[in-house]
Amino acid sequence: MKQPILYSFVKFKPYIETGEFVNVGLLMCEPEKRKLTYQLVAKNDKRVNNFFYRSSIFNNIRDTINEELQYITSQVFNCTPQEMATFFHHYIDVKEGIVQYSNAAIGLVDDPQAYFNDLYTKYIHLAGVKPENQETIMVKHFKELFKAEDDVVLSNYRQHTVRGELAKFTLPLALKEENGQEILKAVKPLAFDQIESPSMIEYCDNWVSKINRANEEGLLKKENILFALDTADTANKINILNTIKKTFDNFKIQHIDWNEQNTLLEFAKNI
Incomplete structure (x- = not known):
């Protein structure tokens, strides 16, 4: 009652x-x-x-x-x-x-x-508390996925900072040389929470620039980086996501949809 x-x-x-x-x-x-x-x-x-x-x-x-x-x-x-x-x-x-x-x-x-x-x-x-963004949620999901595999290689993935003369950024899931600076493998979730389409494209271009610069400095090899792209939930985001995928393809940077877990695990394990 x-x-x-x-x-x-x-x-x-x-x-x-x-x-x-x-x-x-x-x-x-x-x-x-x-x-x-x-x-x-x-x-x-x-x-x-x-x-x-x-x-x-x-x-x-x-x-x-x-x-x-x-x-x-x-x-x-x-x-x-x-x-x-x-x-x-x-x-x-x-x-x-x-x-x-x-x-x-x-x-x-x-x-x-x-x-x-x-x-x-x-x-x-919870008033005024900013909720977790999608990329943070994706990172947590991948960490749980790696842990569940009970694999020696996957257990060594950590957050690492790529630092060179011109390049400096953080990768949330990466393997690094034990006594060196080079990133051996990395998985980078990418979500597009930006409101405007140009901002989504700019966010993608920013990451392309980071990876290319780090590749040129010998801090990583582009073929060892995999971007896991968030799912598009609107027609406009689908079009933008297709443009982003073409951009990655043009620069020979690997990418998958973030729910392709088997592909992601195979990539992460293969060192």
Whole structure:
């Protein structure tokens, strides 16, 4: 059976002049249970402190905010559900000061605590946190793939920096000479998260330039580098990806679709 809830975000607004704020907590009311629940971020939360130029203000007042919310949520309310809802609206009606509250939102949910946890995670805990990009996901996938093979050669693939007079870049999965500088083999995932088509082409050209320059300096051989290309998910990206493949072909740089795992493993093992 669904239950009604009210909730409000706790806003930290240290500089009234600018009006900027960051959500630091969540307060929920369950009128039928006469219950209040809250959660605040930690004192050293980087998202909060870095938002205001590494300010220490939140660190200094977080305990005060917590004590107030702890006090109010621990109260025993002997009232009707309507009176409980009214109390909640009046409590969050704070429009001045360092700590303010968003307007009350209403929900009708199966599990209030689970809903509360989801709201907190999505809008506070993970707010502003940049998700992993596709290339990072691809690298992790290949590392797991290599590990699962239980192969001596594959177990030696590491992240290595290619460094010469003119070339300097990092390869996430590479084999390097034990006492030298040359890259023996490398697999480089390539994803195209850029919004504009020219940026995708430029990203490809940048890597072609890096590989050619490193090849000229004797830091690696082009035939020992394999680019694993991300899957295109739109008609436009398919056209761009075909252009990128032609570019690699023109410069004799090997490439495969990233889901061609058998081809990738065969390449990586063959040294």
